[in-house]
Amino acid sequence: MSIAGTDKPDKMYSSLTEKYVSTELELENAIVVKGLRKSFKQLTVLDGVNFVVKKGTVLALLGPNGAGKTTTIRILSTLLLPDSGQVLINGFDVVKNANKVRSLIGLTGQYAALDEYLTGRENLHMIGRLYRLSHLDIKRRTEELLELFDLVEASNRTVKTYSGGMSRRLDLAVSLIASPPIIFLDEPTTGLDPRSRLIMWDIITQLVSSGTTILLTTQDMDEADHLADRIIVINGGKIIAEGTSDELKQRIGSERLEIAVAAESSFEKAKKVIEDDSSLRSDDKMRTLSLVTKGGVNQLKQVLSRLDEAGIEVENISSRSPTLDDVFLTLTGHTCNDQTEKQKSKEVRK
Numbered sequence: 220m221s222i223a224g225t226d227k228p229d230k231m232y233s234s235l236t237e238k239y240v241s242t243e244l245e246l247e248n249a250i251v252v253k254g255l256r257k258s259f260k261q262l263t264v265l266d267g268v269n270f271v272v273k274k275g276t277v278l279a280l281l282g283p284n285g286a287g288k289t290t291t292i293r294i295l296s297t298l299l300l301p302d303s304g305q306v307l308i309n310g311f312d313v314v315k316n317a318n319k320v321r322s323l324i325g326l327t328g329q330y331a332a333l334d335e336y337l338t339g340r341e342n343l344h345m346i347g348r349l350y351r352l353s354h355l356d357i358k359r360r361t362e363e364l365l366e367l368f369d370l371v372e373a374s375n376r377t378v379k380t381y382s383g384g385m386s387r388r389l390d391l392a393v394s395l396i397a398s399p400p401i402i403f404l405d406e407p408t409t410g411l412d413p414r415s416r417l418i419m420w421d422i423i424t425q426l427v428s429s430g431t432t433i434l435l436t437t438q439d440m441d442e443a444d445h446l447a448d449r450i451i452v453i454n455g456g457k458i459i460a461e462g463t464s465d466e467l468k469q470r471i472g473s474e475r476l477e478i479a480v481a482a483e484s485s486f487e488k489a490k491k492v493i494e495d496d497s498s499l500r501s502d503d504k505m506r507t508l509s510l511v512t513k514g515g516v517n518q519l520k521q522v523l524s525r526l527d528e529a530g531i532e533v534e535n536i537s538s539r540s541p542t543l544d545d546v547f548l549t550l551t552g553h554t555c556n557d558q559t560e561k562q563k564s565k566e567v568r569k
């Protein structure tokens with residue numbers, strides 16, 4: 220039985236003991252999502268999504284642009300109502316106990332949500348006050364976070380003078396001010412330079428080792444590989460794959476043969492020569508072509524002789540295990556880089 224409008228977790232009610240008893244699922248999991256559906260007019264974005272996130276772990280939500288990752292995070296963080304289904308955060312229902320849920324979570328949205336006319340320090344103080352932290356705690360956490368995110372020097376400048384990366388770092392710091400047990404991060408490192416990205420990864424790892432639960436979305440497969448205990452891929456409104464990074468890689472199997480083409484000018488031609496292999500993937504920056512290894516030495520000979528006949532010089536040949544990028548491409552038909560490039564061009568057009 221659920222308990223509408225109260226501050227008690229939405230747990231099963233036992234008439235025998237007159238006590239609320241948590242189901243095993245709720246005790247073990249910080250986030251429980253059951254049958255979640257959401258449409259915007261004719262557009263079905265989430266079409267029956269189910270997953271759980273164990274306490275003290277990181278779940279990465281992957282999917283192509285428009286797959287519904289931000290929509291999921293907005294529902295889980297009480298910013299958007301679902302059409303149907305149920306979401307429990309530490310046992311509290313996001314619709315019926317929205318206020319309680321808000322006190323348990325931190326959120327960094329895909330786009331910075333800061334007051335541009337306040338300084339970095341003032342933004343942190345303001346959110347600390349909204350969380351009703353004590354004056355002392357606000358001061359202590361603000362200084363800790365400014366230090367951690369390398370923002371001490373800029374802390375007394377208004378945010379409108381910050382670079383994109385600095386705003387992003389402050390936005391992340393703000394979501395950590397109250398040390399919430401559950402944190403949602405929508406593309407936390409998009410727009411960060413490599414050093415800031417590593418700092419963020421470190422912070423996430425530290426938070427998780429002290430028991431925080433994190434749900435993040437990312438377009439960066441290295442990030443998912445590095446941080447996530449489990450990964451979910453959504454596409455077409457549904458979860459199409461779920462598991463650890465290793466499980467997902469094993470699922471698509473086979474080693475890949477990787478061929479580096481010597482001259483940039485012959486790279487496009489090389490792609491055409493072996494485009495009939497449906498497993499072909501190309502990396503324009505690295506000038507490499509990769510194929511699923513299926514025919515051993517014979518396959519290798521055949522590919523090399525076709526490239527040779529076309530006058531294409533091969534610089535290097537190697538074999539490698541599948542990456543999460545390969546998994547993403549196989550499952551969704553896009554590379555993650557495609558997604559990021561599309562996203563960038565979308566942002567440029569804005």
Ligand SMILES: Nc1ncnc2c1ncn2[C@@H]1O[C@H](COP(=O)(O)OP(=O)(O)OP(=O)(O)O)[C@@H](O)[C@H]1O
Nearest residue numbers: 259264282283284285286287288289290291329562
């Ligand atoms: N408020 C809204 N009104 C109408 N359509 C919306 C609204 N919010 C999201 N959508 C649509 O829902 C779909 C999912 O959007 P969402 O932002 O969840 O995708 P995403 O997976 O986060 O994508 P990205 O990788 O680009 O961030 C998109 O087609 C989007 O246009």
Ligand SMILES: [Mg+2]
Nearest residue numbers: 288289329405
């Ligand atoms: Mg999004």
